[in-house]
Amino acid sequence: MKFKDRESLYRHLYRTMKTIRYFELGIDQQYKLNIVRGAAHLCLGEEAIAAGVCAVLEKEDYIMTTHRGHGHLLAKGSDPRFMMAELLGRETGYCKGKGGSMHISDYSVGVLAANGIVGGGIPIATGAGLAVKMKGLPNIVTCFFGDGAVCQGNFHEAMNMAAAWKLPVLFVCENNQFAISTRTSKVLAPEKISDLAAAYGMESIQIDGNDVMQVYETAERFKKGILAGEGPKFIEAFTFRLAGHYIGDDENYRDKGDTKKQWSNEPIVRFEKWLEANCPALLPELQAIDAEESEAMQAAIAEAVAAPEPSVDIIYDDLFTHSAAWERRNVNEKDYNQAGN
Amino acid sequence: MRKITTRQAINETLSYQMEKDDNVFMMGEDIAFYGGSLKVTAGMFDRFGGERVRDTPLSESAIIGAGVGAAMMGMRPVVELTYIDFSFVSMDQILNQAAKWQYMTAGNIKIPLVIRTQGGGYRGNGSQHSQSLEAFFTHIPGLVVCMPSTPFDFAGLLNSAVEDDNPVMFIEHKLLYNVRGAFPDKGEQVRIPFGCADIKRAGSDITIVAYSYMVHKTLAAARLLEEQGISAEVIDPRTLNPLDYDTIMQSVEKTGRAMVVAEAHENGSFAKQIAHRISEEHFGRLKAPVKCVGALNVPIPYAKSLEDHMLPDEGNIVACAKEIMAYGQAAG
Numbered sequence: 001m002k003f004k005d006r007e008s009l010y011r012h013l014y015r016t017m018k019t020i021r022y023f024e025l026g027i028d029q030q031y032k033l034n035i036v037r038g039a040a041h042l043c044l045g046e047e048a049i050a051a052g053v054c055a056v057l058e059k060e061d062y063i064m065t066t067h068r069g070h071g072h073l074l075a076k077g078s079d080p081r082f083m084m085a086e087l088l089g090r091e092t093g094y095c096k097g098k099g100g101s102m103h104i105s106d107y108s109v110g111v112l113a114a115n116g117i118v119g120g121g122i123p124i125a126t127g128a129g130l131a132v133k134m135k136g137l138p139n140i141v142t143c144f145f146g147d148g149a150v151c152q153g154n155f156h157e158a159m160n161m162a163a164a165w166k167l168p169v170l171f172v173c174e175n176n177q178f179a180i181s182t183r184t185s186k187v188l189a190p191e192k193i194s195d196l197a198a199a200y201g202m203e204s205i206q207i208d209g210n211d212v213m214q215v216y217e218t219a220e221r222f223k224k225g226i227l228a229g230e231g232p233k234f235i236e237a238f239t240f241r242l243a244g245h246y247i248g249d250d251e252n253y254r255d256k257g258d259t260k261k262q263w264s265n266e267p268i269v270r271f272e273k274w275l276e277a278n279c280p281a282l283l284p285e286l287q288a289i290d291a292e293e294s295e296a297m298q299a300a301i302a303e304a305v306a307a308p309e310p311s312v313d314i315i316y317d318d319l320f321t322h323s324a325a326w327e328r329r330n331v332n333e334k335d336y337n338q339a340g341n
Numbered sequence: 342m343r344k345i346t347t348r349q350a351i352n353e354t355l356s357y358q359m360e361k362d363d364n365v366f367m368m369g370e371d372i373a374f375y376g377g378s379l380k381v382t383a384g385m386f387d388r389f390g391g392e393r394v395r396d397t398p399l400s401e402s403a404i405i406g407a408g409v410g411a412a413m414m415g416m417r418p419v420v421e422l423t424y425i426d427f428s429f430v431s432m433d434q435i436l437n438q439a440a441k442w443q444y445m446t447a448g449n450i451k452i453p454l455v456i457r458t459q460g461g462g463y464r465g466n467g468s469q470h471s472q473s474l475e476a477f478f479t480h481i482p483g484l485v486v487c488m489p490s491t492p493f494d495f496a497g498l499l500n501s502a503v504e505d506d507n508p509v510m511f512i513e514h515k516l517l518y519n520v521r522g523a524f525p526d527k528g529e530q531v532r533i534p535f536g537c538a539d540i541k542r543a544g545s546d547i548t549i550v551a552y553s554y555m556v557h558k559t560l561a562a563a564r565l566l567e568e569q570g571i572s573a574e575v576i577d578p579r580t581l582n583p584l585d586y587d588t589i590m591q592s593v594e595k596t597g598r599a600m601v602v603a604e605a606h607e608n609g610s611f612a613k614q615i616a617h618r619i620s621e622e623h624f625g626r627l628k629a630p631v632k633c634v635g636a637l638n639v640p641i642p643y644a645k646s647l648e649d650h651m652l653p654d655e656g657n658i659v660a661c662a663k664e665i666m667a668y669g670q671a672a673g
Binding site: 062064094095096098099103104105106107112113115116117120122123124125126127128129130131132134135141153154157158160161164314317318319320321323324325326327328329330331332333 | 342366392393397398400402403405406407408409410411412413414415416418433434437438441442443444445446447448449450451482483485491493497501502504505506507522523524531532533534535536537539540
C-alpha cells in the first residue's frame, strides 16, 4: 500500500487495528447471542501483526491465513460487512454462507483463503509463491500461521521447499504463546521459533508483535529483500492471545490475573503511547477514528443480521465447474474418427 | 490408427498439454532427468526443462499443497504421487484443501489441479506399494476420480482432466503402463468427458462392471465364460466420480444380472457402492443378487503364492459370474 506521508500511514495502522478490534468484539457479542454458529477464533491482542504486515503489501501480494484470520482479511482490505455476513451464515457473505469464519476467500483484495487445518495453508502459500516465481511477477506471497503450526509436518515440508527453490514467500508466525491450552514453550524444542526458520537457511527474526511500527518496518525490509531475489524470509511476531482459543473457552489452563495484566501491553494501547511520543499531532484524531470504526461495525452487524440465509437451492452449486469435460457424449476408440472427438 | 502403450499415451498427452499451455507444469519426485520411477515422463525434461518438469523434495504434502497453491494462482499443475500408497502422507491437502475450496468459497476459488498417481499389486511390491485405494477418494465430494484402463481412455481422460478447472485424482495402474491399445495417429487428440462409461464388450446374460486393470482380467474371464455359453457385457466406468450409472443401469435392464469387479480389498470397496446402487434401483427386476469380486481383507503379502491367492484373478471372476447365473436354479 502506498501512503502519501508518515501521518497517513499511522492513521491507516490505527484505523486498521480498531476495525479488527471492533469486528472481533462484534463477533464475540453475536456468538453469545447464538447468532454466530460453530466456532469463532478471535485475534484480540494480535491486531498489530495483521495491520503492520498488510500495510506493506500491494493487492497482488496474496496472503494465506488461518482459523484466526479475521484480522488479516480486514487488514488486507476485505469488507467487514461481507465478512460479518459470512460469519452469520448469510447469503450475502463472501462465500454465500458456505464457508463460515475459517474459510473466507477474497481475491479482489488479494486474500487466497483462511484455513481451518492448522498448517494446512503453509504448503499452499509455498505453491502460490512458486506460481509467482514461474510467472515472473513482482510480488510476494505472505503466509500467516501460529505457534501451534510450527510443529506440523506441513510447516517443515513447505519451509524447506520454499527455501530450496528460493520462492518469494514471507512467512509470518504469530507466536501468541498458546496452542489452544498448550503453552508452546512447553512442547517446542528450540528456544525461539525463528531459530527453526534459520535452520532452513532463510533470513529470520523474532520481533515484538505488539509493536505495530516494528512489525511494519520489518515486513517492509523483508519484502524488499524477497523481491530482490534473496529467497523466502521469516518473521516470528511475539505476542499474547488475549482471548480464549475460541469463544466460550473457559481458559482454565492459564491464570486469569496474568491474562488481565497482558491487556496493558496490547497493541492499540502501545501504539497510542508511541504516537504520543512520536506524532502527538495525530492524537486528537484518534477518538474520532475509534468512534467511526465502532459505528461502522454496528452497522455491519445490523446489515448482516437482517440478511437472509442461503436458499437450499444452492446446495449443489460450485461443487464442480462444468466445462466441456462434463458434456455427455460417448467416445470410444472404435468410432474415434469423428470430428470433434 | 496405431497401437501404443499406456505409458506412451500418457507421455504424448502430457507433452501435448505442456506444449499447448504455458500454465501447465509438472511436479513430482524423480520425474525430471530420471523420467519417473516407472519411466512415464521419460524425455519430457529434455523437451521442457527443469522449471516445468520439476523434481521435488520428498514431501508429498508439500507437493500436493504447492499444487493447490499454484492452481489458486491460475497455473494448471499436474503433480505426481509416485505411489497411491503414499497419498495419505498428503491426505489433508487432497481431502480438506484441493477438494473443498471451490465449494467452500462458493466458486471464488478454482483448483485446476491434476494429481497423477498409480497403484495396484501382482508384482511382489508388498503391502505398502501395491494398494488400490480409490474408495477413499470417491468418498470425497468435490474431487473428480478417473481410473481408465486403455491407452485411448488414458489419453482422453487426461486431456479432459488437464483442461478442466476441477481437482482431479487420476489413478493409473502399474501393470497398465505396458499394455498396448488402439490409438489415434500422431497429432490427433482424444477427449473423453467425465462420467461417461464405455461398453468394452457387448453381451446379454450378465453385466460385469470393472475398472482399471480389472477390465483386462474381466475381458479374459468373459472369453472363458463365452466358451461356457455365458454372454457377459463388460462395462468400464472410466471415471468413478462422477460415475455413469445410466449406462450401467441400461445394461442391467437388459441382462437382469450384475456383478462388480475391483482389485481393492472387498471390505469398503467402491465396488460395493456400485453394486448397491444397482440393487437399489433394480431390485424387483434382478434375477439374482448383485455380487462383487475383490481382494481378501489382508494387507497384500510379499510371497507370490500368498499375493496371487488374495488378489482377484480370472478364476474368481468366472466363478462369481457362474454363481449368479446359477442363482434360482434349484439345488438338488
